[in-house]
Amino acid sequence: MPFNNQDIITTQTITFCEQPNELRLESGEKLGPITLAYETYGELNQNKSNAILIFHTLTSDAHAAGFHEGDKKPGWWDKMIGPGKAFDTDKYFLISVNVIGGCKGSTGPASIDPKTGKPYGLSFPFVTIGDMVSAQKLLIDHMGIKKLVCTAGGSMGGLQALKWSVMYPETTASVIVIAANTRHTAQQIALHEVARQAIMGDPDWHNGDYYGKSIPARGLALSRMVGHITYMSDKSMEEKFGRKLISKERLGYDFNQDFQVESYLKYRSDTFVQRFDANSYLYLSKALDYFDMAEDGSLSKSFSRAKAKFLIVSFTSDWLYPTYQSKQMVKALKVNDLDVSDIVINSDYGHDAFLVEAEGLTKLVRPFLKRAKI
């Protein structure tokens, strides 16, 4: 059935890697069975040659377009996916896939460990971006798709898109990497460590064994506040909040909240705590920090296997994944004589720009996808 952005979508799941065929992870540990959550939009053509794989960010999920039953807001990239949009569902079959280690339908630390009958908690093995990609490949294999028109994503999704190009070069015809980089830097790791310490310092965390009890809500909320600040820019915060006060005329001279930015962070982090698992935040942030495309210290060598066409997008005001890091990626791809286009979009929205700047991205993505040879 053709996809329409007003459609009610349900997230699907698939389970594989049952014992004894568990997935061997980069850490050497094994994980299985693995459930993977995903959504699809559009129709897979007969020779299965029109599929595009979409990846989400650290705290997002497989719900990229359309509406879930009862929801007022559509999926996170609804502006980009649909009939006539950047990822045109009249032409392409979009698969939006969740990551392992998360808490949005795929196997993660909150899932039940079949060996114990209890949630994994900290006994969940460490997963990497590469492990996420390995699990996604099993889904594609299951669907009988031999080659993808494109792998695409922003932020953590961009890292997965990039990883696909070297792990499965024969499968990946084109790659779109938005607001991402080739390795996490000291600043990015440091920001994540603050978030992790906030969670682990919460007395309700109990070494990750809090399922069925009270959750480490304060720690998780604090980590989300830090995260939120890094997703915005100085300018976008100034424009959105400035020094505006919360329904009062003057400063309170106490430690209640005075400024709108304070209440915004509190509101956003409180809602986040209801929808995200603290242990998943720990695992996924660690997976990001471990991410490094450079093999044996050489970034260009790691891309020597890639065959795809690349589109690399970054944003001027993104200080979490600064544009120079995208340029390093572009340089390493060019050294390998790969077909790479790149653009630095002038935007005030910081790291969040990749969700906001749909108009500019559409002008790039639509013609770029046409060039993918499959």
Add this chain to the structure above:
Amino acid sequence: MRLDHKIILDFVKPQSKLLDLGCGDGSLLALLIKEKSCTGTGIELDEKAIYECIAKGLTVSHENIDSGLADYSNKRFDYVILSESLQQVLNPRRVILESFRVGKKVIVVIPNFTHIRARFQIFFRGRVPITKELPYQWYDTPNLRFLSLKDFRYFCRDNSIKILQEIGIVGNKKVLVRPNLFANAGVYLLERGK
């Protein structure tokens, strides 16, 4: 078709690999890819122009010409094209020499600042020339370098660059006599001496 584009089209052998430095909206690159089955990459600094290049199905990099060449390996391209962009770079000598590092031949289009009309304006009006081809006021011009075809010939000689072809043009006509005086632009096919 613009005459300078037509001349470049004649210079370029089919199925060549091209690098267009300062490719603008990509119309020259798209033309060469279509007519001569070439493959190519553009480098362009203007964000709006990047969208136009991508819309044309081109490969393009959002870069400054002065620094963007460093990313490419030696002799990767058959031709490096600098179409009306050399006079806008900070370090033209380095850009030309870098172009010869990454490319086998270099094609350059430069505006001629000593065209006869420009000379008249300087001589009789005592003012820096403003012509149809060089319409900019001194305070509002993208051009950083002001040179003549003759200046460029001397530059090539001093840098062991062989001029394989020089074609002066004025409007949509070739200038066969005294191009340094009568041409408002020169199109060059260049090779580096071994």
